[in-house]
Amino acid sequence: MHKIQDYHFHYFPQYHEEYKEVCPLVDGIMVIHDAQKRMQGFLKGLEEFRSVIPIGIELSINTNFSKINNMITSLKEQGYHVIASVHTYKDHSHFLDVLNTIQPLLNNIHHIGHPFHKEKTVLPDNIIEDFLTFCKKNSVIVELNERYSRSYNIQFYQRIKEELMFVYSTDAHCAKDIGVYKKLSKYNLL
Ligand SMILES: [Zn+2]
Numbered sequence: 001m002h003k004i005q006d007y008h009f010h011y012f013p014q015y016h017e018e019y020k021e022v023c024p025l026v027d028g029i030m031v032i033h034d035a036q037k038r039m040q041g042f043l044k045g046l047e048e049f050r051s052v053i054p055i056g057i058e059l060s061i062n063t064n065f066s067k068i069n070n071m072i073t074s075l076k077e078q079g080y081h082v083i084a085s086v087h088t089y090k091d092h093s094h095f096l097d098v099l100n101t102i103q104p105l106l107n108n109i110h111h112i113g114h115p116f117h118k119e120k121t122v123l124p125d126n127i128i129e130d131f132l133t134f135c136k137k138n139s140v141i142v143e144l145n146e147r148y149s150r151s152y153n154i155q156f157y158q159r160i161k162e163e164l165m166f167v168y169s170t171d172a173h174c175a176k177d178i179g180v181y182k183k184l185s186k187y188n189l190l
């Protein structure tokens, strides 16, 4: 059977029963945010799917090397895939700084989540080139994210698709959106 690819969609306890239907059909990773590990029902519910689908943590990465190192090591030991996302960044250069600072740790993650997701306009060419070069040099997998697909990042996503190792993700926050790629399809990125 051909499974739908979705390497980053979120587990929420209120959709627990619906995930039971969908997850067996998915080639991908079901995640919770690092910050949700201590929230009622999140980690316990996610763990119930361990034998059904690979499970993981979406980890917010920053320039604190030792802290990120400890977190990735610990999560891997517990059998979680790590999706590393730069959730807060000041500007383009800062986004690249985060990646460069923790570069040796990226061997231990599954992939980088929604690159430059905060952008409101097209990325500068030099930033795109630096990002692509970094990912190629370090053999990093990058996701093409449905949630953050925008008309102005089509070219950037196209470059990722053509030049990098990549996975598709919806970043879905409810069960019915898993594996649904309306925007990526509209932009001819599937
Ligand atoms: Zn995220």
Ligand SMILES: [Zn+2]
Residues within 6 Å of the ligand: 008, 010, 058, 171
């Ligand atoms: Zn996410």
